[in-house]
Amino acid sequence: MLVVLVVGMLIIMVWLAGRYEASQVQDKLDRDAAQAVVEIRSGLNRNLQDLQAINPLHVTPEQWSVRVAELLQVRRELLRVEWRGENMNIRQVAETPYRSVEWDADLREESFSHAVTACSNAHRTNSPAYSSSYFQILGGTMGAELMEVCLPQMEGGHVRGFMVATYSLQHILISQVSKNLTQNQEISFTEPDGTRLAVLGAAWRGSRVFTSQQLLDLPGNTMVLRMDSWHRAPSVFPNVLTALVTGMAIALGSVLVVLVRDNRRRLRAERDLGDALAFRKAMEDSLITGLRARDLQGRISYVNPAFCAMVGFSAEELLGQSFAPYWPPELAEEYVRRQARRLSGAVPPAREGHESVFMRKDGTRFPVLIFEAPLINAQGQQTGWMSAFIDITEQRRMEDMSRASHERLQATARLATVGEMASLLSHELTQPLMAMSSYANGSLNMLQHDGELELLDKATLIQRLNDLKSAMQRIAFQADRAGKVIKSVRDFVRRRSQTHDTITAAELLDAVMPLVRMQATKLGVKVQVDVEPRLPPMVCDSTMIEQVLLNLARNAMQSMENVEAAYKKLTIKALWDEPSRRVVFSVEDQGAGIPQEVAEQLFTPFFTTKAEGMGLGLSMCRTVIEQHSGELRYSVNAPRGTVFTFSLPVAGDREKLS
């Protein structure tokens, strides 16, 4: 389109340039033709004045002849001058010395000859008049187009005679115009119908002709002066060149404008890009989330400062590595497998991320939360993986702290309840005990009054015995009261044990395992859970059994605190025991075992080996299990550690529960 437009424009330009050139040439031609007309007319007028000057009425015929001869010598366009009388008869004649023409004198005096016609016109108008042109044979085959002019000679208001001059049209052109004529011009007199009367010039002919016609209006005769100018066909090349140059200049200009604009836009885009890059860099640097990109071969292609700070390695140490130096050696194998799985692109990881453990440069381990996303380039192809890392050490610590404080709070609450309970109980029991003690001591006091009893008379003795009897009755009554207090406490405990749920072993463990695993991760203990499939649902107070499992698991893990990492393993099993038709739970550790002196008091309330313990854990566990008509046992685990076992009844045996 643009090309068509440009080409069209160029063509129009060339055409316009040609038109302009042609019009220039035409203008010049018109000017030259007009100039020629002016010159011819002035030449004719000058001749008229000269002829007027040689008035035959004031000179002698000899003088006339001399002066006319002089004139004819100078004015070569005049072929013949006649002096005619009033009745047109020729009185005197002078001819040009340059050519010889055979004139037929009689013909010239005929009333219809051109000279006579002109003179009659002159006589009528009383001023010079021209005749129309005519062809005169000039000896042999030659001929020329001639024209007569007649000047009436006035004297005292009457015409006394006429001066008739004969012009050769050809020579008018030669004498008046030829010096101004250029090489490529041709000038001619034509009749109004286009017949050429006389031609001059045009030695060189071009392929294109320009024509200008001017009217030469003479009294008595009107001729057309036609000027032809021969030109080369307007040469296209210079015009095309001009057009091309112009076009190229325009094109250059527009290209320049476009370039400048483009450059400006490019600069702006570059600046924007720079800004965007700086912004992104600042964003990456300010992130506390570690970022790492890996290519499809697993080589690290990018890490941000937060990631470097997190693992303690510099970016140079990490880039290009396919085996990450921040992998803890003991877990590296697993990570390599995980990476291979990821690189195989089997499953695009979900956005929820996964937890892992990394190693700092100084060897310390720390937990991280990893989010991974495929790295897609602008062409939509995956080029690697982008991962975001969050150091969750602090989060873990906070979780641990809140859990610990929560546990402490619960323990305190329990302690407070226990304390309150104990206080209430002691008050309730103190009163009857005190009363009993008082009665007993009082009775003893009565009996101990030395020797008195023997001395007393019978009535007083009976009175004294009655007193003692009443004291004994009161003691019995108070003992009963104390017993009631104890019974009410027992009733309360029994009421609590009456909530029973139907629950499977798997559900029970599911409820407990998150807490156990959390603590296991913290203590570095591996946890193994074995649940026999298709266990029948059990009947138990699930909350209490959960507490028992938690307690046993925690004790087990704490017992392994000083054990080598490889042995830190907690096993929780739930198996079916056919003979008793019960589900047997066992909690096994590989810890230090239970020393003999501790074993003796293992289930004693308020006995503990832990600095912060209350000593109620195992005794409570035993109580709970006993409420489920089971027994909490412990035995030595092989090769080391302890196993705690207890069993729970299944749902069908509800009636067995007391």
Place this chain on the structure above:
Amino acid sequence: MEPVTNATVYIVDDDADVRDALAWLLRSRRLYSESFACAEDFLAMLTQRPVPRHPQCLLLDVRMTGMSGLSLFAQLKQLEGVIETVPVIFLTGHADVPTAVQTVKQGAFDFCEKPFSDNVLVDRIEQALQQSAQYLEETALRHALLNRLADLTERERGVMTLVVEGVPNKLIADQLDISVRTVEVHRARVFDKMQVKSAVELANVLRAHGQL
């Protein structure tokens, strides 16, 4: 220890069994007791009739429904000479050492933790009664002394002050601008009224009751 005769032991405890048991125990040791179910009753008794002029003591339970033992004790302290006449032994089922220390410092006779060894308690009660008796005796003596001092005339009192300071009769006569004979008469009257035989005895009596 001499059993204190004609004594009363007040028991304030909201537990009827405890009151009965304590009364029984005290009776076995030949001590008369009066029981009150609450602090308000005891306070009412105390304000309705004058404090008896015989040895007494109060067994007070700390934790009771209504007014607590501690607030009753605080009220008794407001009353002139009551906690001296009626020494207070606190009984409590809850060992609370700071409370015990504080109450004893504030003038309680003792603080016993339930359940207590009964006869030890009774021994403490007897000690309290003895202290009560002693206090009553002292107050009676001082009362008498004050009565006697009140009997002295202006002149006799002036002479007595100087005599007690050990000023010879002659100088007393000079100071009071009276004759030695008159001084001797006054001196004899003072000794007679104050029921003493010598100036040294007089000084001792006055000093013992803080009148010197």
